[in-house]
Amino acid sequence: MTRPAPLGFGLGLRPIYYEEIISTHPPVDWFEIISENYMTGGGRPTAMLERVRADYPIVMHGVAMSLASTDPLDVDYLRELKALAERVEPAWVSDHLAWTGVHGISLHDLLPIPYTRESLDHVAERVMRAQDFLGRRLVVENASTYVTFRESEMSEWDFLAELTRRADCQLLLDVNNVVVSGFNHGFDANVFIDAIPVERVVQFHMAGHTDNGTHRIDTHDQPVCEDVFALYERAWRRFGPVSTMIERDDNFPPFDELLSELARLREIAARADAEGKRSEAA
């Protein structure tokens, strides 16, 4: 299976940065949008997206597909998402291995599942149906989670790896989420990274989180932290050049700070590439 060509180093497109992006045309390779923010009607969100889209590749990232929910797939939602994708022509469309609610209710959160054979059957089938409906392969992201269920029969990484094979979908590896979940559930983040099939990973998310001592919370409102940078280096060495972006959703810093974080990611990737070449030559 071929992976889409890497887009380079990107950022999340957030309203607070619209004007700056459009007026200064910053050195960012691509932008990721939160799909739902553009599934409203028109006005500023749509107009700004059109302008950014004229200059940068766009990736669509959703939070509401609720792939793991036991409610029926929301066909109206998929129809709207498909219409948006037809307009935006994203490099790909992603959502999460999570559910957002049942019984017609949404908690507007990415909720955890037990990693069971039943869940795997269920999610794989829904990913396939969503892919059929959208007419494109889906990219599925690992979420940050805080609870481990007694019901689980396998690890999160085995679940994800098997899901990609069954549903023939791709993966968005959120490096920060691996660190957060690893801390919360007491697994080694390196083991997670090393178990994910290389050819399935098309995107990395980088973000910051909050350390509450006994558990870490995926707040996306802090700079990327050192252990996330370290795991990123390992991921880059394993998966090769993969489109990388920083997700900052709150406590927004000056845009330059995000550019500096992005520069650091470029350096890490370049160093890993150079070392890779040297060891090949040796």
Add this chain to the structure above:
Amino acid sequence: MTLAELQARFQAGVLAGHEDGASILESVKNSRRADRTTLFGVYVNAYRLRFVEFLVADYPALRALLGEEAFQALADAYIDAEPSRKRNARWYTSRLPDFMRGDEAWRGNARAIDLALFERALTDSFDAADAESLRLDALAAFAPDDWPSLVFGFHPSLILLELSAGTTATHTAAVEGAELPEPSAGAEHVAVWRADLDSVYRALEPDEFLALSLALDGHAFGDICQMAAFRDESEASPERIAQLLTGWFEEGLVASAGVRGEKGE
């Protein structure tokens, strides 16, 4: 336990608003560092905080009017009464004014309800669907005989409101962080729409509110003149209505025009 049952329990625990005693805890393990109640509590706390944030973002003036404590009480009551049934979080806050109108504790507070209605209109018009505005000279295409039968389509962002007097002044003061005006008696009429990608609004005289409401409901130009006169809007002469219509065009409110009963109206 099936996945469906586990999800039902998990959601019930979050909606209940407290982690202690949630039946889902039977399925959750303690971690090395934290007990399961704390860990499940992350979802419970985040739920409430997130939904309050949605309301804070869309109703900043209402929050200034009510003060922190009363706003939090309103948010809690709304969140408890109405879990989200929308897939897109954008729409969760929309029903707050309706909730206030139906709720024992809030239905008597017209000032708060009307401020909420006004803020909802600003939010709705901000990202309403796009439409090209029609230029006034497009009317030259219609014969004078057709004028009484002209019907107009309006920009999807246009919202008309009849509010307690002083609502918009309260809003302005609240967003500027200034002292809020005293409540006043009577009504004010407002049009909210989008111009240059931002929500804007303007006060309407009662006759303009009536004429624009009728036009928005699809009544033809001739009928609007008659109905306005019938409702004893003595100012509402055909000349006055034509002058108002010109203004609507100039403000970009009109998106289409056609002769009633004909194709393309």
